[in-house]
Amino acid sequence: MRAGAHMHPLQPAGAPGGGSGAPGHSLGRRGRGHGCSGPSLAKPVSGLGAGTGGEGRARRGAVHPPGEFRGPSCAAVALRSLLAADLRFSRQLGVCAGERSAWGSARPLLRLLEVSGHGVPWLAGTLYGLGRSESPAGREVLLNLLFALLLDLVLVAVVKGLVRRRRPTHNKMDMFVTISVDKYSFPSGHATRAAMVCRFVLHHLVLAIPLRVLVVLWAIIVGISRVMLGRHNVTDVAFGFIMGYMQYNVVKYFWLSPLSAPALFAVWNQ
Numbered sequence: 001m002r003a004g005a006h007m008h009p010l011q012p013a014g015a016p017g018g019g020s021g022a023p024g025h026s027l028g029r030r031g032r033g034h035g036c037s038g039p040s041l042a043k044p045v046s047g048l049g050a051g052t053g054g055e056g057r058a059r060r061g062a063v064h065p066p067g068e069f070r071g072p073s074c075a076a077v078a079l080r081s082l083l084a085a086d087l088r089f090s091r092q093l094g095v096c097a098g099e100r101s102a103w104g105s106a107r108p109l110l111r112l113l114e115v116s117g118h119g120v121p122w123l124a125g126t127l128y129g130l131g132r133s134e135s136p137a138g139r140e141v142l143l144n145l146l147f148a149l150l151l152d153l154v155l156v157a158v159v160k161g162l163v164r165r166r167r168p169t170h171n172k173m174d175m176f177v178t179i180s181v182d183k184y185s186f187p188s189g190h191a192t193r194a195a196m197v198c199r200f201v202l203h204h205l206v207l208a209i210p211l212r213v214l215v216v217l218w219a220i221i222v223g224i225s226r227v228m229l230g231r232h233n234v235t236d237v238a239f240g241f242i243m244g245y246m247q248y249n250v251v252k253y254f255w256l257s258p259l260s261a262p263a264l265f266a267v268w269n270q
């Protein structure tokens with residue numbers, strides 16, 4: 001296969017379909033080998049892997065007319081360097097990726113945290129609460145939490161399906177209940193959910209300050225634990241936090257109430 005011809009921009013180089021070379025290093029090596037050029041006047045090239053097409057031509061001794069594409073743009077080189085650093089750093093932080101990893105004995109605790117941020121318990125708990133709730137205000141909040149959790153699942157699945165970044169090669173695929181797109185890692189669904197639920201809870205539950213701090217800490221620790229378990233790279237979690245934070249704005253904007261969705265509340269209030 002021509003180097004980089006089918007390589008995904010966010011694909012770890014050592015992952016299946018991700019080209020050759022040691023995971024976490026070849027992106028960086030490729031970036032360093034090129035330097036960067038200005039915009040091409042020749043045929044436009046898309047994607048980070050595409051720059052290596054130019055590399056192939058150069059190796060075959062093609063002569064470039066003045067102004068023709070000579071290598072990836074500075075933005076592409078910067079992105080590759082960032083991704084290479086991300087892979088290296090994430091691998092170093094994956095200290096609970098297996099039982100025999102440096103902090104392998106903490107893995108069961110981190111897997112418990114994994115369940116605490118998983119979609120199934122959150123959906124089940126919200127549905128249970130909705131069934132039990134006797135106050136219209138409580139039902140309204142829980143209905144919106146249900147909407148938020150479903151929205152999160154859909155948006156994360158769409159982004160994972162579009163970006164298709166493979167999970168780190170050191171991840172053990174022993175995760176609690178997954179769906180097909182969960183073979184991909186960008187963004188972290190746990191991070192989006194933790195950030196969104198954190199904002200939701202802080203806005204809609206009256207909690208004492210220590211509990212509010214605990215909720216924020218929980219969200220942060222869930223995110224960090226994804227990298228420590230080897231499930232994700234740092235950028236998956238960072239983007240997940242940003243995406244989850246913004247998802248709450250969508251929930252707020254489309255807040256379901258007896259005024260905005262009378263039919264829904266009529267069903268529930270029967």
Ligand SMILES: CC(C)=CCC/C(C)=C/COP(=O)(O)O
Pocket residue numbers: 118119120123153175176177178179182184185187188189190191226231
């Ligand atoms: C099956 C249901 C209802 C949710 C899937 C939850 C899940 C497994 C998300 C993946 O999270 P990461 O992207 O953080 O690994």
